[in-house]
Amino acid sequence: MQRTSFEDMQCPIARSLERVGEWWSILILRDAFLGSTRFDQFQKNLGIAPNMLTRRLNGLVESGLMERRLYSERPPRSEYVLTERGRDFRPVLWALLAWGNKHFSPEGKSVVLVDAETGVEADPVIIDRISGRPVVPPDFTVVAGPAANENTKRRYAERGSEK
Amino acid sequence: MQRTSFEDMQCPIARSLERVGEWWSILILRDAFLGSTRFDQFQKNLGIAPNMLTRRLNGLVESGLMERRLYSERPPRSEYVLTERGRDFRPVLWALLAWGNKHFSPEGKSVVLVDAETGVEADPVIIDRISGRPVVPPDFTVVAGPAANENTKRRYAERGSEK
DNA sequence: CAGTATCCTGTCCGATACTG
């Protein structure tokens, strides 16, 4: 995705966006989580043009989010399955889902996250696994880490605690 | 972001992407969380072209994620502050941060989420606030909600539980 | 069925110049 003037490639968020920044990528991942593995499943569910689907699928494979796997030799047929890196993306989708449901579903929720056993709707929140406390400001904040360069350190030192 | 062939606008993830699908939007939000409010702060921190910054900022204001506020009458000067809708986006950023740190920081972490008081690095995970259990498959799954249309219902009925 | 090959359009984005 070559962004020439973007000086900020240390940022893990920016690095994530490098891999899933295109619109379709995230929707393809969502569909993969719902069980799609075949080209035509993705195409049908998403209504995406086949050339775009090829491009995005190849991109996700290159980035290590999905794996292309031949399930038939003759004729050659592939399926696309999530790798561990891809499966680890799931929390981002949950967060996006929760945010969309809260703010962009005026007519009610069309898709909800539920407890698989009871069917009760879940309310996903982020907590710190170490301390068990909810990750909200001002209790938690981001700071420069051990691998930060001078530029990053300076930028995170400039502000006190997060707003 | 007009995507004509996209039939799937019921999906809250797709709706979210409508608002923050452009690359810069998320980075601008990230910077806003770090305390930026002025045009030139964003510009300097992101290295973004001024016309693009104007476009994205206007887009975020239109989508209700940020608010443009005059802080000086003469000369007219604006600042851009997060609305509640914008602040609610924070969990998505945490998820993206955690994912990027885990998978795309081979040389070590440059930015980390920490307990503001102790400075100890946090391990953000999503749990269900209701039951207190971690939101992971197969314990939790997504299903069609009350506002789902026929198409959505069918698609979520087709699969049993999530893979 | 699982794509590849073309062609085209829109717009995201960068660079630069300019303004009250």
Added chain:
DNA sequence: CAGTATCGGACAGGATACTG
């Protein structure tokens, strides 16, 4: 300082036709 105006390039994305 906080933008607007203009230009040009790259590519995301759409439509369609074709193939083993």
